[in-house]
Amino acid sequence: METSHSLSAFSTYIGFNxxxxxxxxSRFVRRAACGTALLALSLGTVCANxxxxxxxxxxxxxxTVPANGDLNPYGIAFVPAGVPSGGSLKPGDxxxxxxxxxSNLQGTGTTIVKLVPNGNPVTFFQGSHLGLTTALAVLNxxxxxxGNLPTAGGKNVxxxxxxxxxxxxxxxxxxxxxxxxxxxxxxxxxIDKSPFVQVFVSGVLSGKVARIDLAIExxxxxxxxxxxxxxxxxxxxxxxxxxxxxPTGLAxxxxxxxxxxxxxxxxxxxAVSGAAGATHDGGMGRLIYQDSAHLRGPLGLALAPxxxxxxxxxxxxxxxxxxxxxxxxxxxxxxxxxQLSIDxxxxxxxxxxxxxxxxxxxxxxAVDDGTNTARVWTNP
Numbered sequence: 001m002e003t004s005h006s007l008s009a010f011s012t013y014i015g016f017n018x019x020x021x022x023x024x025x026s027r028f029v030r031r032a033a034c035g036t037a038l039l040a041l042s043l044g045t046v047c048a049n050x051x052x053x054x055x056x057x058x059x060x061x062x063x064t065v066p067a068n069g070d071l072n073p074y075g076i077a078f079v080p081a082g083v084p085s086g087g088s089l090k091p092g093d094x095x096x097x098x099x100x101x102x103s104n105l106q107g108t109g110t111t112i113v114k115l116v117p118n119g120n121p122v123t124f125f126q127g128s129h130l131g132l133t134t135a136l137a138v139l140n141x142x143x144x145x146x147g148n149l150p151t152a153g154g155k156n157v158x159x160x161x162x163x164x165x166x167x168x169x170x171x172x173x174x175x176x177x178x179x180x181x182x183x184x185x186x187x188x189x190x191i192d193k194s195p196f197v198q199v200f201v202s203g204v205l206s207g208k209v210a211r212i213d214l215a216i217e218x219x220x221x222x223x224x225x226x227x228x229x230x231x232x233x234x235x236x237x238x239x240x241x242x243x244x245x246x247p248t249g250l251a252x253x254x255x256x257x258x259x260x261x262x263x264x265x266x267x268x269x270x271a272v273s274g275a276a277g278a279t280h281d282g283g284m285g286r287l288i289y290q291d292s293a294h295l296r297g298p299l300g301l302a303l304a305p306x307x308x309x310x311x312x313x314x315x316x317x318x319x320x321x322x323x324x325x326x327x328x329x330x331x332x333x334x335x336x337x338x339q340l341s342i343d344x345x346x347x348x349x350x351x352x353x354x355x356x357x358x359x360x361x362x363x364x365x366a367v368d369d370g371t372n373t374a375r376v377w378t379n380p
């Protein structure tokens with residue numbers, strides 16, 4: 001079992017104006033090393049004795065299954081501070097997109113839900129003939145962006161997919177389609193200067209990453225002509241278990257204008273410089289992390305407050321039954337920091353996100369699509 005760092009600095013999450021349902025991770029006790037600690041230092045400061053065995057921290061586990069029975073949570077996102085009042089979402093809420101319907105057929109899920117600890121989630125949005133992907137974000141304006149890649153019978157992808165723009169009350173105001181820029185929108189990252197928003201979208205069907213420049217205003221949504229493909233060349237293919245494999249997680253570093261790309265099929269993470277203003281395709285970018293000992297088909301990607309990156313191993317590539325469904329932390333210089341399994345079954349990790357609760361406490365959230373739940377860790 002791989003040594004991993006402490007997560008013990010976390011406290012139980014009791015946000016969302018409700019009682020917390022606390023779950024303690026019961027597996028993968030690992031020795032901790034003094035220094036940067038997985039999740040813990042990302043939200044605070046911790047220094048553990050190098051020889052001390054420490055249990056993983058407490059976290060809140062919430063159901064992601066709405067009233068219609070949708071399954072397979074993929075995307076997860078925080079509602080930012082400053083979201084206007086009057087909508088269905090409040091600052092500190094966490095939303096999740098479901099990829100499967102009650103039938104558990106892939107690419108048939110139609111809902112975005114708001115997590116409710118110790119209870120069933122609240123449906124924020126429900127559409128039809130959809131397959132909502134990991135690509136999920138809530139903007140400062142209260143609008144929600146979500147990727148859509150439906151299938152025929154859960155086996156074959158139907159078309160190129162689309163990006164839905166949903167208003168604060170859960171109504172679709174625009175469905176964006178473009179076979180070159182939005183070819184299987186699988187995950188996203190945003191630069192939010194509402195009403196002007198730049199959306200980086202990974203195309204799982206083409207192996208490309210595009211920047212979609214949008215103007216989202218009261219009178220409509222416009223895709224601007226500056227939208228363009230900024231990266232390409234990543235492995236992409238269909239897969240009998242995962243449905244599709246290609247570039248997935250995106251994380252944007254605004255301070256350095258760098259977009260990080262988790263390429264599942266390549267089992268690598270890349271950095272694309274100058275992403276906000278790029279006017280052409282720069283290829284795959286610079287390889288920053290290649291680690292066959294810890295990467296197992298990286299999916300979701302998140303930039304932590306301490307500057308490190310986190311990715312969720314999907315186990316479709318380089319699988320290891322002794323290290324299932326791991327969240328892996330590493331530096332932008334490619335140094336492994338730590339890892340934590342969120343499920344004893346392989347292939348359960350997918351979307352991850354950093355954000356803040358209503359009291360501005362730092363949080364980390366991850367979906368578990370094996371149990372149809374999401375877990376949230378909070379720094380007090």
